Amino acid sequence: MSPSTPSSTSSPSPSPAISPSSPSATAPPSTAPVSVLGLGMMGTALATALVRAGHPVTVWNRTPARTGPLVAQGATPAGTPADAVTASPLVVLCLLDNANVHEVLDTLGDTVSGRTLVNLTNGTPAQARELAARAAERGARYIDGGIMAVPQMIAGPHAYVLYSGDEEAYRAHRATLAAFGGTTWTGTDPGLAALHDLGLLTGMYGMVIGVLQAFALVRTENIRAADFAEPLVTWIGAMLAGAPEWARAIDSGEHLTDVSSIAVNQAAFPNFLAAYRDQGISGELFAPFQKLLDRAMAEGHAEDGLSRLAELLRDE
Secondary structure, eight states: OOOSSOOOSSOOOOBTTBEEEOOOSSSOOOOOOEEEEOOSHHHHHHHHHHHHTTOOEEEEOSSGGGGHHHHHTTOEEOSSHHHHHHTOSEEEEOOSSHHHHHHHHHHHGGGGTTOEEEEOSOOOHHHHHHHHHHHHHTTOEEEEEEEESOGGGTTSTTOEEEEEEOHHHHHHHHHHHGGGSEEEEEESSTTHHHHHHHHHHHHHHHHHHHHHHHHHHHHTTTOOHHHHHHHHHHHHHHHHTTHHHHHHHHHHTOOBOSSOBHHHHHHHHHHHHHHHHHTTOOOTTTHHHHHHHHHHHHTTOTTBBTTHHHHHTSOO
């Protein structure tokens, strides 16, 4: 589930595990009631999308004042989480973290029985599975979700949400969930949406780390970040075109390359750390990569491509 950071603006490529789809432009808006618990930036965007799609929406937030703008749009405020849950068969949770989800669920008891809980709070696969089990104990259906959008993208053409868990409940409420954007089913294991979400966000954060390090480096010579942005975006985009080939190598276990070996990268990488030091910026974001390259060399992978490193990251 997406934190409030930039993220992918296009759906992932179809695979046996993921079947993306977009809401139909011709489908009539559903009028099914929905309750939304949590009105941070993302929760507010979700509730707003539901109101605009024609749903009766009940909203609750720990700080009641945050319900005001949504009430002005037609939403109904709830005084307690239990009041919100009893108002609708479909309950969307978008809280700060899953510790808050647990805290709210603990106050609800069997109030959730017979309802579908859609948890769009950022979390881990293990947390999603545990919450699914807890919901089942209380007679509720559970769907976990990962939002691949920032709040401003919700209900727009590039927003989509990953879902996993109770497939029957997902199918029953899919038209309502489509108010947020495209819907992508990842499987009946409740942890799969979080796994895909964190995988996509991992790629995003890796990009952010590299971009910020690049800007910090060129700024040491008074090169404007704005002037450097365009060639940086072009270069990163060109390099990302290699991702499908890395994926094939990782899936097959065959990592030989005619592009750039681990030996070549291991020999070149000290120059990066030296340049950062010489230019007066920290290399703390990149130093661990040198250690991984060194380990790959020590384990005999000199002629392999960088895709081999994905295997070395696995804990044995």
